[in-house]
Amino acid sequence: MARLAVKPLVRRHSEIGIFLIGAILVVYFSATSGGYWANLYNFGTIMQQTSTMGLMVIGLALVITTGEIDISVGSTFGIGALVYLWLALRVDPVLAALCATAVGAAIGTFNGVLVTRTNTPSLIITLGSLMIFRGLAIALTSGFAFSIPYKQRGAFSYWLLGGDTLLGFNTALIWLVVALIIFSAMLRLMPWGNRLLAVGGSSDSALSRGVRVDRIKLSAFILCGALSAFGGVLEAGKLGSADGSMGRLMELQAIASCVLGGTLLAGGRVSLIGALAGAFVLSSIQSYLVVMGVAPQWFMVLLGVIVVAAALGDRSLQQWALRK
Amino acid sequence: MASSQPLIQVKNLDLYFGSFHALKNVSVDFRAGELVGLVGDNGAGKTTLIRVLCGLHAPTSGEVYFDGARVTTFHPKLAIDFGIETIQQSVGLCDNLSIARNFYLGREPVKRILGIPFLDFRVMRDMSAKVIRQFGLRDNVSVDDEVERLSGGERQSVKIGRAVEFKNRVVIMDEPTNHLSVREREHVNELAVQLKEQGLLVIYITHDIFQVHKLADRIVIMENGEVVKDARTTEMSAEALEEVIRHGGRVVEKRSAK
Amino acid sequence: MKKLANTQGFSAVIGVAVMLIAFTVIDFDGWWTANTIASVLQFASILGILAMGQALVIMTGEIDLSVGSVYGLAGVAFVTLGGTLGVPAGVLAALLIAAAVGLLQGLAVVRGGVPSMIVTLGGLFTARGIIYVWTGGSVRAFPEEARNYWLTKLLGGNLFGVDAPILWMLTVLGVLSVVMLKMRFGNRLLATGGGLASAQSRGVRTGRIKIAAFVLSALLAGFAAIVTLSDDPQTHVTLGELMELEAIAAAVIGGCLLSGGRGSLLGAVLGALIIVSFRYELIALGAPSAWYQTFVGIVLIIAVIANQNLARWAMQKT
Numbered sequence: 001m002a003r004l005a006v007k008p009l010v011r012r013h014s015e016i017g018i019f020l021i022g023a024i025l026v027v028y029f030s031a032t033s034g035g036y037w038a039n040l041y042n043f044g045t046i047m048q049q050t051s052t053m054g055l056m057v058i059g060l061a062l063v064i065t066t067g068e069i070d071i072s073v074g075s076t077f078g079i080g081a082l083v084y085l086w087l088a089l090r091v092d093p094v095l096a097a098l099c100a101t102a103v104g105a106a107i108g109t110f111n112g113v114l115v116t117r118t119n120t121p122s123l124i125i126t127l128g129s130l131m132i133f134r135g136l137a138i139a140l141t142s143g144f145a146f147s148i149p150y151k152q153r154g155a156f157s158y159w160l161l162g163g164d165t166l167l168g169f170n171t172a173l174i175w176l177v178v179a180l181i182i183f184s185a186m187l188r189l190m191p192w193g194n195r196l197l198a199v200g201g202s203s204d205s206a207l208s209r210g211v212r213v214d215r216i217k218l219s220a221f222i223l224c225g226a227l228s229a230f231g232g233v234l235e236a237g238k239l240g241s242a243d244g245s246m247g248r249l250m251e252l253q254a255i256a257s258c259v260l261g262g263t264l265l266a267g268g269r270v271s272l273i274g275a276l277a278g279a280f281v282l283s284s285i286q287s288y289l290v291v292m293g294v295a296p297q298w299f300m301v302l303l304g305v306i307v308v309a310a311a312l313g314d315r316s317l318q319q320w321a322l323r324k
Numbered sequence: 325m326a327s328s329q330p331l332i333q334v335k336n337l338d339l340y341f342g343s344f345h346a347l348k349n350v351s352v353d354f355r356a357g358e359l360v361g362l363v364g365d366n367g368a369g370k371t372t373l374i375r376v377l378c379g380l381h382a383p384t385s386g387e388v389y390f391d392g393a394r395v396t397t398f399h400p401k402l403a404i405d406f407g408i409e410t411i412q413q414s415v416g417l418c419d420n421l422s423i424a425r426n427f428y429l430g431r432e433p434v435k436r437i438l439g440i441p442f443l444d445f446r447v448m449r450d451m452s453a454k455v456i457r458q459f460g461l462r463d464n465v466s467v468d469d470e471v472e473r474l475s476g477g478e479r480q481s482v483k484i485g486r487a488v489e490f491k492n493r494v495v496i497m498d499e500p501t502n503h504l505s506v507r508e509r510e511h512v513n514e515l516a517v518q519l520k521e522q523g524l525l526v527i528y529i530t531h532d533i534f535q536v537h538k539l540a541d542r543i544v545i546m547e548n549g550e551v552v553k554d555a556r557t558t559e560m561s562a563e564a565l566e567e568v569i570r571h572g573g574r575v576v577e578k579r580s581a582k
Numbered sequence: 583m584k585k586l587a588n589t590q591g592f593s594a595v596i597g598v599a600v601m602l603i604a605f606t607v608i609d610f611d612g613w614w615t616a617n618t619i620a621s622v623l624q625f626a627s628i629l630g631i632l633a634m635g636q637a638l639v640i641m642t643g644e645i646d647l648s649v650g651s652v653y654g655l656a657g658v659a660f661v662t663l664g665g666t667l668g669v670p671a672g673v674l675a676a677l678l679i680a681a682a683v684g685l686l687q688g689l690a691v692v693r694g695g696v697p698s699m700i701v702t703l704g705g706l707f708t709a710r711g712i713i714y715v716w717t718g719g720s721v722r723a724f725p726e727e728a729r730n731y732w733l734t735k736l737l738g739g740n741l742f743g744v745d746a747p748i749l750w751m752l753t754v755l756g757v758l759s760v761v762m763l764k765m766r767f768g769n770r771l772l773a774t775g776g777g778l779a780s781a782q783s784r785g786v787r788t789g790r791i792k793i794a795a796f797v798l799s800a801l802l803a804g805f806a807a808i809v810t811l812s813d814d815p816q817t818h819v820t821l822g823e824l825m826e827l828e829a830i831a832a833a834v835i836g837g838c839l840l841s842g843g844r845g846s847l848l849g850a851v852l853g854a855l856i857i858v859s860f861r862y863e864l865i866a867l868g869a870p871s872a873w874y875q876t877f878v879g880i881v882l883i884i885a886v887i888a889n890q891n892l893a894r895w896a897m898q899k900t
Contacts, residue, residue, distance in 0.1 A: 069699065118887045123645065123699055124834065128883035131827060135876030142870065189442050191432040194421070198429050201418035208380065208415045209430040210401040244872070252707055255700070265697050268420035297714035304708030311696040342894070 015262045015274025017313070022281045029288045036291040044170065049283045051172035052235040053250065054276050057257045058183055059227030061275045062220045064258055065187075065200045067267030068115060068122035070221060071251045073228040075133035076107045078247030080229025081236035082137055085147065097233045104229020105222050107133060112221030116214040130251070138244035147241030172234040176276070179227065184272050196220065200267025253282055256307040265311070282306070329392065331356045331493065331525050332377060337386035339372065339549075346372050348549040350386070354527065356493065359520040361536035361557075362529045363569070364546035370529045371413070373546070374496050377527075378410050379403035404430070407493030411483045411500050419472035423461075426471055427452035427486050456485040460508050476503035484512060488519075495519055498529045513539055533569065537562035545569055598852050605863055620745065622855070622862050624813075627751035628806050629854035632825060633832035634758060635802030637850040638795045640833055642788075643775040644691060644698035646796060648683065648705035649803040649829050654822030655709045656680045656804035657811050661722045669733045677804050683709060684800025688793030698796075706826065737812035747809050751851065754802065758847050771795065803829075824875070831878050832857050835885040857881070 030038035056073050063070045080100045087096035111129055115122045187193035198206040199216050207213050236242045259265065260281060261274025285306075286299050330353040339347035347369050354360055362370045375381050376388065382398040389395065390406050410416070417426050428448050434441035453467045459481040471479060480503050487495055497516065501509040517539055520526045530536050537543065537557055543565055545553040553560075553568050606614070632649050639646045656676040664672020683705060690701040737746060762768030773781040774788040781788050807822070835856055836849030860881070861874050 114883065114887070118890065120886050120890055124830070124886050125883060127827060127830065128879040128886075131875045131879030131882070133876075133879075135872045135874065135879065138872035139870055139876065191434060191441055191443060194425055194429065194432055194443065198418045198421055198425075201420035202415065205415045205418050206429065208378065208400055208410065208412060210404040211430050212399075212401060249707075252703055255703065259700065265700060268418070295715060297711050300707050300711030301715065302711075304704040304706070304711065307704040307707075308690055308694075308696060308701055311700050312690065312694045315695050 015271040015277060018261045018274050018277045018281060021260075022277050022284075025281060025284060029284060033288065033291050037288055042287060042291070046280070046283045046287050047173050048170035048238060049286075050276065050280045051170060051176040052231045052238070053253060053257070053279050053283070054176045055172075055179055055231035055234070056228040056250065057254050057275045057279050058179055058272055059224030060254045061258050061261075061263050061270050061272055062183070062187075062196070063122075063224045064263055064265060065196055065267055065270040066217045066220050067200045067203060068217060068220070069255075069265075070108075070111060070122065070126045070224050071255070072107070072111065072126040072130040072133060073224065073254055074247040074250035075130045075137065076104050076225050076228040076247070077232040077235070077250060078137045078242070078244070079107065079133050080104050080232030081242040081246050082141060082232075082244070083229075084233040085236050085242055093237075097230070100233045101226050101230045104232075105226040107229070108222040108225020109218070111225065112218035115221065116217050134244075134248070137246075141244040170238060172238065175230075175234060180272055180276060183223075187270065187272065192216075192219070197268055197270075200264075200269075202268075252303060252307065253279070256303060256310065257282060259307060260310045278310075330354060330389075331391060333387075333389040333392075334373075334377075335387045335389070337373075337376065337383050337388065339376065339381060340384045346549050347376070347383070350546075350549075350551055352544055352551055352554060354494075354525050356525050357520060357523050358541045359516060359526040359528060359539055361533075361540035361543045362527055362546065363531070363533050363536065363543055363565075365531070365569070367548075368546040369549040370546050371498055372549075374410070374412075374498065374527065374529065377403065377496065378408060378412075401430075408496065409487045409491050409494065410496045411487050411498060412496075413498050413502065416483050417471045417479055420470065422468045422470055423456065423465075423474075423482055424448040424452045424467040426482060427456070427467070427489070431490065451489070452485075455489045456481055459485045459488075459511070460504075461485075477505070477508070480504055481508075484515070488515065491519060491524060494525045494527070496527045496529075499531070500528070501530075533566050534562045537565065595849075595852060598856055601856055601859060605859070608863075608867075618862060618866065622859050624745045624747050626851075626855040626858040627745075627747040628810050629825070629828055629832055629858055630751045630851035631754055631802050631806040631809070632829040633836065633850035633854045634754060634847050635799035636826075636829040637833040637836065637847055638758075638771065639698075639799045640830075641771055641775045642792050642795045643778065644792060644795070645702065645830065646687070646799045647699065647702040647826050647830075648687065648709060649799060650822040650825035650827070651706045651709035651713070652680050652683050652800045652803040652822075653807045653825055654713050655683070657807035657822065658713055658717055658722065660808050660811055662716070665722070665725050673733065673737075673808055676808055677801060680800045680804025680807075681797055684797035685793065687800070688796035691796070692789040692792050710823070734812045737809050745813075747813065750805075750809050754805075755847055755851055762847065767791075767794075827882075828854075828857055828878065831882040831885070834882060834889065853885075 026038075036042070056077055060070055060073050080103065083103050084093075084096050084100040087099055090096075107129065111122070111126055114120065114125045118125075187196065195206065195211045195216050196219075198209075198211060199213050203213050206216075232242075232247060235246070257278035258270075258275045260278030261276065262271045263269065263275055282303070285302065286296075289296065289299050289302075332354040334350055334352050337347055337350040338345070350369075350373060362373070364370050372381070376383055376398070379398045379400040379402055387394055395402075418429070421429070424445075425448070433444040433447040433451075435444045436442070449467050453461075456467070457463075461478060461481050465474065465478060471482065474482070480500070484500060487497070495516075497512075500512050500516075504512065513535070516526050516528055520541075528536055528540065533543070540557050542554070542556050543560070544551060545565065545568055547569070553565065555565065632653065636646055636649060656679055659679050660672045660676035662672075663675045667675075687698075687701050687705050690696050691698045694701075737750070740746065762771070770781070770786045770791050773784070773786050774791045778788055803822075832853035833850045834853070836846055836851070836853030857878060860877060864874050864877065865871065
């Protein structure tokens with residue numbers, strides 16, 4: 001019967017919800033904005049924002065899959081941008097990007113080691129690192145902005161790292177697609193992914209089968225840090241400059257994207273493409289509000305409500321799908 | 325036929341959880357080729373003891389020897405590497421994964437493409453299905469189904485099949501007949517004896533002293549974190565052992581001797 | 583010694599002592615002035631009230647990330663409505679709004695099954711957004727007559743030479759301590775956080791306890807805002823920003839075990855004292871204000887790790 005077939009489908013593909021919502025919203029926004037929302041330029045902007053946020057979202061989704069959380073991703077994003085911009089003035093941008101990503105990985109290591117070695121909730125550890133690195137970012141820039149001078153902005157490596165477009169879309173999108181493919185493959189098709197999902201489902205059971213739970217969690221934190229920092233690199237590449245407050249408040253949007261996309265906060269169930277769809281939906285909503293002249297603060301209100309509603313809805317949906 | 329050098333030796337083991345004294349000066353040996361019944365009431369410490377052997381807890385004091393070598397680090401991976409397979413009660417399966425993925429968790433079969441390890445799904449599906457169907461998994465359940473959907477008996481089948489597939493030197497079974505039908509219970513008990521005859525050490529935890537007495541070479545009775553009796557089944561009858569348990573102040577569930 | 587260490591809040595007392603010694607050594611003249619001490623005590627009292635609310639929530643095994651925004655929202659409500667409808671109405675409105683937010687969040691956590699981190703993170707943003715929308719970014723202030731109103735003076739002024747916030751904090755501390763130690767509510771609160779299943783099996787209505795904790799946390803945040811603004815009745819959109827992090831840090835430093843079931847109200851207040859003291863000392867030493875945030879982060883992490891280890895050590899057999 002069709003009803004029976006739907007339930008396993010919903011269970012296995014938790015991202016169905018967000019795609020449906022996304023489709024409905026796209027139609028609605030296009031219809032009600034008189035061409036201001038649904039044009040290629042605006043779309044390009046939405047995709048660029050989704051892309052840089054999207055890398056962070058992928059990293060965060062990996063951490064959430066293990067049953068932990070990392071709310072310092074916004075600070076790491078900001079640090080990545082700042083390190084990149086500071087170094088890009090002095091060395092080859094590609095090297096600068098690599099260093100920035102490495103710094104992100106180091107922050108991830110910091111988080112991961114503290115969480116796994118001290119048996120402290122990841123919420124508090126990453127709350128602490130959020131403050132530490134945000135403060136560092138502000139202190140080191142002393143309120144000034146770093147930027148790349150115009151003459152350097154034409155170079156190839158600059159283009160590669162989010163500085164310009166390919167076929168009308170910011171190159172960050174290419175990176176996002178690459179990251180999506182690689183990490184989806186790692187999650188579903190490789191032993192590491194199997195173990196990551198197991199740790200999120202039941203870390204005790206995974207441990208009893210010999211899985212090195214601590215190492216798996218640490219690897220998730222490191223990847224999250226690296227991806228967040230690289231997202232910052234690409235954002236800095238696009239904007240050409242950054243100040244100490246970059247990345248601020250992005251963590252909520254990232255968490256909301258994951259939850260909207262069907263990633264279970266308790267761990268063990270994740271959909272990277274769903275999370276990205278969630279990021280896209282949020283960026284679209286934000287863009288729509290701008291186009292329609294609504295005060296941007298409403299987005300904050302909306303975001304808060306959406307997050308809770310999405311989490312509630314996700315739970316209800318999953319419970320419905322679980323009933324035999 | 326049991327060998328002479330103990331495979332696993334536990335000497336003066338103490339384990340505290342905070343201020344709770346879970347294991348008290350436990351000393352016991354286990355040999356290859358023997359089936360040892362570990363019996364005792366709830367809270368006696370049986371599960372706690374094997375969790376130490378599995379590497380899940382490190383002792384507060386005392387020593388554990390595998391093959392004569394002292395164990396210095398306690399981690400399940402090391403226990404598995406030594407050759408210990410387990411069927412545990414409350415842990416062992418991840419609900420969000422399929423049967424096949426659970427079966428191979430921690431030792432996934434891979435095929436390498438350009439040097440990168442990819443899960444070999446065909447091996448995972450075929451082999452896990454083949455093994456578990458022997459243990460009662462009906463055909464209407466696919467190995468791609470999530471474990472969450474399985475009944476208690478089906479989950480037990482998965483755990484048992486898995487232990488049989490990956491058995492190495494030691495198989496520890498904690499209440500393996502839970503949730504199983506009468507016929508399935510017999511199957512599991514026959515299996516335990518077969519494993520012993522193949523030269524493995526089998527540690528069988530249960531409440532049912534009468535049942536395990538028929539299978540085991542030795543019975544170890546625990547109570548309140550201590551070993552109170554360690555006797556060969558040829559030396560003491562089940563009734564006598566049951567008296568020991570009852571004498572310790574606790575009554576163990578008794579099945580009719582008939 | 584272990585028994586003493588087991589007393590919740592022990593680490594906070596040690597922390598305060600160490601800190602005072604350090605400050606005395608580093609900056610005797612700058613630190614021990616009447617002005618500095620008065621300011622520190624006043625702000626520490628405000629944060630202390632917030633931290634106590636947070637401590638209650640943490641003791642039930644949850645967390646409340648929205649207290650800073652609730653503080654801001656209640657503050658805006660108090661000043662805006664108090665100016666137009668009269669101070670008592672303003673107080674009532676602010677407290678009601680705060681309680682409503684707390685209730686909504688509690689319900690979402692208990693009935694909706696959404697993790698408290700998510701609910702309160704959403705609450706943080708929603709409330710902050712509402713502040714922006716309500717005030718339109720502008721600053722509000724009390725009219726002259728409201729400033730001189732008796733209630734305003736009682737809440738925010740000076741009594742016998744002691745700043746009102748300090749007295750109010752002590753009042754709250756006293757009342758809550760009595761509730762926690764002497765009344766069944768306190769017992770049930772700790773039981774809920776210490777082991778949900780066993781508490782439920784003993785008949786504790788853990789759902790109601792948790793909701794009550796969230797409501798109290800929000801109410802205390804609202805009350806703290808009222809007390810602050812009674813003293814200096816003008817608002818700005820960033821009112822309360824970062825305070826939730828500070829409140830959590832204070833509660834944690836004060837000895838709440840984050841898995842719930844343990845905690846100390848006095849410890850939370852002392853934790854607030856430590857945090858505010860550090861901020862003032864950093865400013866006095868001329869450090870850029872951004873370092874404060876970094877510093878709180880470091881202290882938070884060290885404190886929580888130390889607390890977990892201390893608790894574990896104290897629980898081991900002697």
